[in-house]
Amino acid sequence: MKIALLGYGKMGKAIEEIAVNRGHEIVLRVSEDIESYNLNDVEIDVAIDFSIPKAAFKNITTAFKQHIPVVSGTTGWLDDYDKATKICKTEDAAFIYASNFSIGVNVFFELNKKLAQMMKGLQDYSVEIEEIHHTQKLDAPSGTAISLAQQIISENPNKKNWQLDHADKDEIPVYAKRITDVHGTHTVSYKSTIDTIEIMHMAHSRQGFALGAVIAAEWLKDKKGVYSMKDVLASLFE
Ligand SMILES: NC(=O)C1=CN([C@@H]2O[C@H](COP(=O)(O)OP(=O)(O)OC[C@H]3O[C@@H](n4cnc5c(N)ncnc54)[C@H](OP(=O)(O)O)[C@@H]3O)[C@@H](O)[C@H]2O)C=CC1
Numbered sequence: 001m002k003i004a005l006l007g008y009g010k011m012g013k014a015i016e017e018i019a020v021n022r023g024h025e026i027v028l029r030v031s032e033d034i035e036s037y038n039l040n041d042v043e044i045d046v047a048i049d050f051s052i053p054k055a056a057f058k059n060i061t062t063a064f065k066q067h068i069p070v071v072s073g074t075t076g077w078l079d080d081y082d083k084a085t086k087i088c089k090t091e092d093a094a095f096i097y098a099s100n101f102s103i104g105v106n107v108f109f110e111l112n113k114k115l116a117q118m119m120k121g122l123q124d125y126s127v128e129i130e131e132i133h134h135t136q137k138l139d140a141p142s143g144t145a146i147s148l149a150q151q152i153i154s155e156n157p158n159k160k161n162w163q164l165d166h167a168d169k170d171e172i173p174v175y176a177k178r179i180t181d182v183h184g185t186h187t188v189s190y191k192s193t194i195d196t197i198e199i200m201h202m203a204h205s206r207q208g209f210a211l212g213a214v215i216a217a218e219w220l221k222d223k224k225g226v227y228s229m230k231d232v233l234a235s236l237f238e
Pocket residue numbers: 006007008009010011012030031032033034050051052053055059072073074075076098099100101102209
């Protein structure tokens with residue numbers, strides 16, 4: 001598979017290593033405004049975008065306009081997600097966005113939904129989310145923490161929204177900490193005066209995110225339409 005990397009920072013380099021080990025070829029590395037590159041000059045089977053929040057929408061939709069399937073893991077740009085999916089459909093392209101491509105986190109997401117279903121009637125417990133990441137991270141809270149909060153809100157009619165650092169009774173507080181060299185730790189806690197129930201996922205490296213993104217790209221290559229990581233991992237969750 002011929003891969004264009006839209007974003008060649010920490011994740012772009014981790015994806016390159018795994019993709020090459022799986023027999024793929026990196027044909028383009030984009031590290032600045034995508035308009036400085038001519039996507040027509042190279043044959044591209046799939047583009048993988050791990051860039052920065054303010055560049056993601058342009059990167060993704062520029063690839064759609066060349067009918068190139070796109071896997072995107074960039075966080076902090078989701079206000080434009082619906083616009084991006086519309087362009088994907090109009091251009092007959094293919095798209096997968098995930099706030100977290102790690103298979104472990106996608107298992108953790110399923111656990112989070114199940115726990116939220118079980119806890120929604122237990123009024124003595126309050127729920128909160130904590131995420132910890134390295135100090136270079138541009139966005140807060142993390143995309144993964146937002147996904148966890150949205151999953152709880154979908155299951156629990158008493159929770160309407162999430163808030164960074166504080167919350168009203170019908171909201172979920174999300175606490176974001178920045179510590180050197182932490183790859184990504186997410187904890188969902190339910191606390192009462194009697195006890196605490198916690199689920200936690202800790203990434204030991206960027207390898208899990210990168211492997212998940214390459215698996216998603218292999219899955220998406222010959223498809224059209226908008227998908228999620230749950231579609232890619234469907235057989236795992238049957
Ligand atoms: N979904 C998931 O599983 C995961 C998502 N992420 C997300 O992926 C994104 C990237 O993370 P990470 O690699 O750690 O960050 P980095 O900062 O290491 O990499 C981002 C790269 O994008 C480059 N860049 C700047 N402008 C553009 C542009 N217009 N087009 C393309 N690239 C550009 C930056 O260059 P320069 O430094 O010169 O500005 C930098 O090299 C973040 O949003 C992060 O939250 C991270 C891990 C997992």
